[in-house]
Amino acid sequence: MLYRPELHGYHGAVASTHWLATAAGNAMFDRGGNAFDAAAAAAFVIQVVEPHQNGPAGDVPIMVHDAATGQVKVICGQGPMPKAATIEAIRERGLTGIPGSGLLAACVPGAFSAWMTLLRDHGRLTVADVLEPAIGYAEDGYPLLPRAALMIEALAPLFREHWTESGATYLHHGAAPAAGARMRNPALARTFRRIVAEATAATTDRQGQAEAAIHTFHQGFVAEAIDAFLATTEAIDSTGRPQKGLLTGEDLASWRPSAEPAVTLEYRGRLVHKPGPWSQGPVFLQQLSLLAGFDLGAMDFAGPDHLHTVIESAKLAFADREAWYGDPEHADVPLNTLLDPGYAAARRALITAEASAELRPGSPDGRTPWIPPVLDATDGPLTPEWRAELANGIPTVLRKTAGKADTTCVSATDRDGNMVVATPSGGWLKSSPVVPGLGFPLGTRGQMAWLTEGHNNCLAPGKRPRTTLSPTLVSTDDGKPYLAFGTPGGDQQDQWTLNFFVNHVDFGMSPQQAVEAAAFHTEHVPTSFAPRQFKPLGVLAEEGIPKDTITELRRRGHRVTTVEAMTLGKVCATGPDATGGVFAAASPRGAQAYGMVR
Incomplete structure (x- = not known):
């Protein structure tokens, strides 16, 4: 049973983390605007109502799919x-x-x-x-x-x-x-x-x-x-x-x-686009690259194998984020290797039936990884x-x-095939x-930014600090618009949205079902915010994850803490639907995010 209805229309769709912003964005369609106008209007309202x-x-x-050109690009609003x-x-x-x-x-x-x-x-x-x-x-x-x-x-x-x-x-x-x-x-x-x-x-x-x-x-x-x-x-x-x-x-x-061009990876017949390594965006792609070697759909949804596999993959991907990501205009980020199938296969072999207590960045191109001490x-x-x-x-x-x-998050899609998603913050x-x-x-x-010389994310004049902001845009394998989504959540963004995407693609859920399904994430990820913290083996799981799953995860070595149902994330998504129209989906968590269609 869904908390929110499946929303479908034929003119335009907006989903955002505030109902007033969603309504403002939808009003732009009545003025002759497109998805980009709708997203901008919604975002400016969010600046007011979510101060x-x-x-x-x-x-x-801002992730952009322009129907006129078929191109996907990223507008970088991260100042240096x-x-x-x-x-x-x-x-x-x-x-x-x-x-x-x-x-x-x-x-x-x-x-x-x-x-x-x-x-x-x-x-x-x-x-x-x-x-x-x-x-x-x-x-x-x-x-x-x-x-x-x-x-x-x-x-x-x-x-x-x-x-x-x-x-x-x-x-x-x-x-x-x-x-x-x-x-x-x-x-x-x-x-x-x-x-x-x-x-x-x-x-x-x-x-x-x-x-x-x-x-x-x-x-x-x-x-x-x-x-x-x-x-x-x-x-x-x-x-x-x-x-x-x-x-x-x-x-x-x-x-x-x-x-700038988006960073792209193919997953299960879809092209997934993310911002570059000045964000944490590629960590989403690294997780998918690892998960591509597992048959998630054959696992029990929310079962121990499902959660363990996703958690252990996240730990490996985020360790690489810590070691290698930074502003590529100022740092040598080995992104091609990090997203290479051969590199993912070698990293995937590290995943065993037990939870790893280590923070294990890889060695792309034979380079020695280095993560500054968490303060x-x-x-x-x-x-x-x-x-x-x-x-x-x-x-x-x-x-x-x-x-x-x-x-915050704003996503919009229109009947012409324009699609946009962004995660405004700061x-x-x-x-x-x-x-x-x-x-x-x-x-x-x-x-x-680190105060440590030589790290890819060290402080430097005119350099972008590596941010956590990470919207996702997905197209079909022939480049047609498919899905635009994001969530609030700092370091957790690319875990909560990964859950949503896997729910939809691997477990066959509709977008609204996927945003409402019980969520989880690993805390085995050094935080990007002051004072920087690290909780090895930590896992947060919403009520709704089966108790047997929690018991088995703990037996495998995960330190699981359960939290109230509907408390992790506020995923917002829009896209074209199978009827030639558009859809909007928004998480009921926090009773704040809303989708709306014309």
Whole structure:
């Protein structure tokens, strides 16, 4: 029995992690927009209504299937580290890692301009069209999500005493608003309205207006406000003391989002496309490459063989992520070898009937793997509560840790065969202080870079930190659109979405059945967020996984912890259906994500 119905239509489909965003995206179809317009409008609404998970100064990879060309590409909205960001500059401050909060971890903001790039190159509507719903919610208000309310409550003393611009933005007369309270962000509404006004004044050309909006963000009043704020401000962060940031207006002016080819692997007759190794995207493909050697469909679904095989494959793939991934413009990532069938076969031979307690990266091309020691430490005090929150770079509330769901997701498909999916994140309200006059904070993606010379993911000026953001786009073996999906979840994204994909492809479930099936993941993966943690042999499994499976996994050596049903992930998916129409599927977890079709 399904929690949500199977959704099918004939014009367009949107699924996202917030019902208001999904509705806003679908409204673009009525204006003559396509899937790209719908996704952009939904994403800008999510920047308003999920401020605890993302914002305009955050990061996003956008996977695009353009029906006109049949091509799949990635718009990289992951900005690089500032030109002044060197290992020496961080170590001179007495730090062993980049803080997960404050100003020091800020990269060049990428999310806003990445969505404008999508609109410029693939959309049909104007900047004013796609920003109108977001402006409306920022001005008129929206119901505050329970998790956002909980986060604001935990951080309220920080906002009152230190990050006062955040207090002016998120507190009501100095107090934390309750869940469901009507929340407004007039400063963000003014920022968006001014961008629209300047873009409209620049030209009557639709594409030119999108380009003008990008210019305004990176070289106009937005960049000027960010530059002035960082040049004059020290903000308290996880170290327990004020720190200045490194980002400048020049950093913003010198960078723009790029479009690049996707990384692709064939699996069971389908072509699976992911962002490159500046994300964790290829780890999804490495898992599939390992699983291709097993007949998963012949195993009992949610049985011990199914879970053990997927978990052990994930552990091998993520170990390679730790050893080898990084910005390929700055590091020699042996991606071709990591995705080679021969390499996968050699790695697959390491999987036995028992759980491995080791972190085992491979040796592609005979190279010696190296993973820096996991720190699992903080540089500052952990009391009061808000200091403990700052010490943890994940946008969740530590007192409520089950089902961590940082990040957001937007997926859209239209009747022409256009398909897009993205996982916007970063620039959340817990990350750093709100920039005066703009209504949003900067991001902290820099926390994912190592302060260790020689590693592919070590810190360097102008280099993208290896992120966790990882949407997935799938086409048929002849290049036709098939499926676009993603989920919040930080390091768990490419486990929860892998479960969804395997459920659909290997176990024959419909997309809605696949998103609702009981989920699990291994914690035998070093986290990418400060303070970086590692739980060897750890497994989280939702209630609904059979008890006999849990017992057998423990006998094989897995340290299994069960969590409440429907708490792991919020997978959102769209795509064409078998009737010539479109479908949308969204996880009921958290009672927040919704799909909608026209």
